[in-house]
Amino acid sequence: MPPIMNQRPIDRRKMLRTGVLLGAGTWVAPSIVPIDIVSAAAASGTTYSFDTPSTEGWVIDNTAGPSGGGLWKLDNSRSTSASYSLHYGNGSSGSYRTGNSASSGTVTSPSFSVADTGDQSMMFNIWREVEPGDRGGFPYDAFTVSVQQTGDVLYTRAADGGTSGAWEAVTLDLSAYIGSTINIVLSFDTVDGVRNHYEGIYVDDICFGRSVNPPAAGAAPGAAPSANGYFPTQPEPTQEQLALRALDGFEGDYPEYIELPPVGEKTEG
Numbered sequence: 001m002p003p004i005m006n007q008r009p010i011d012r013r014k015m016l017r018t019g020v021l022l023g024a025g026t027w028v029a030p031s032i033v034p035i036d037i038v039s040a041a042a043a044s045g046t047t048y049s050f051d052t053p054s055t056e057g058w059v060i061d062n063t064a065g066p067s068g069g070g071l072w073k074l075d076n077s078r079s080t081s082a083s084y085s086l087h088y089g090n091g092s093s094g095s096y097r098t099g100n101s102a103s104s105g106t107v108t109s110p111s112f113s114v115a116d117t118g119d120q121s122m123m124f125n126i127w128r129e130v131e132p133g134d135r136g137g138f139p140y141d142a143f144t145v146s147v148q149q150t151g152d153v154l155y156t157r158a159a160d161g162g163t164s165g166a167w168e169a170v171t172l173d174l175s176a177y178i179g180s181t182i183n184i185v186l187s188f189d190t191v192d193g194v195r196n197h198y199e200g201i202y203v204d205d206i207c208f209g210r211s212v213n214p215p216a217a218g219a220a221p222g223a224a225p226s227a228n229g230y231f232p233t234q235p236e237p238t239q240e241q242l243a244l245r246a247l248d249g250f251e252g253d254y255p256e257y258i259e260l261p262p263v264g265e266k267t268e269g
């Protein structure tokens, strides 16, 4: 999902005019709705801004996942509502490198009921800086949003470099869970212990509210739970990926001095 540029405040009256209201109160949103970071967070429903500062009922578990030793915390380095957010890392001057070890952890929402009116979507703002996807496409440094009760993965991003210094507003469709009481799980997993010298993840202004925006790309409610629960099952790396990773073990500590050619060019010339 590319960064959303030229954001402007939501005019809800205009949305009502341009959307489609079907019978029985079924709301179908217009295909394109401008999303303003602050306004999205102020939509109807429950919003978590973490600013008192408090996790506001969200539960951090830095022992969860394949590795544990996670770095989820409240942090005031970056936010879309002043001045705290949920953060995986060590602030804007740090990184999520934990020696040469992998790390993982989760943050789990309070339970809530997905009603048949309202509360059918999850909106949040996210800022990510993770390793770039130039090492064979293996999904290192995976951020995932899942449903605890089913293991359904609603959203995942890995090894793509992040959000290019900008915040992204993400909307996920929860209508598959109408009538259910669920908890949402945010997880981050470095998968391995190299190339973790990046700032990490910030999530702020999580809102469960009326579905006014199309589901984000990658949303897939109803997917089967993986063997790892809300940590998606990772494929086995190929021999080429493992070889590149062995090089990364050195490069990861000295990225400013070493630039390896991209995959596919290594054997040329």
Ligand SMILES: [Ca+2]
Residues within 6 Å of the ligand: 049, 050, 051, 079, 080, 081, 082, 083, 084, 085, 204, 205
């Ligand atoms: Ca905040």
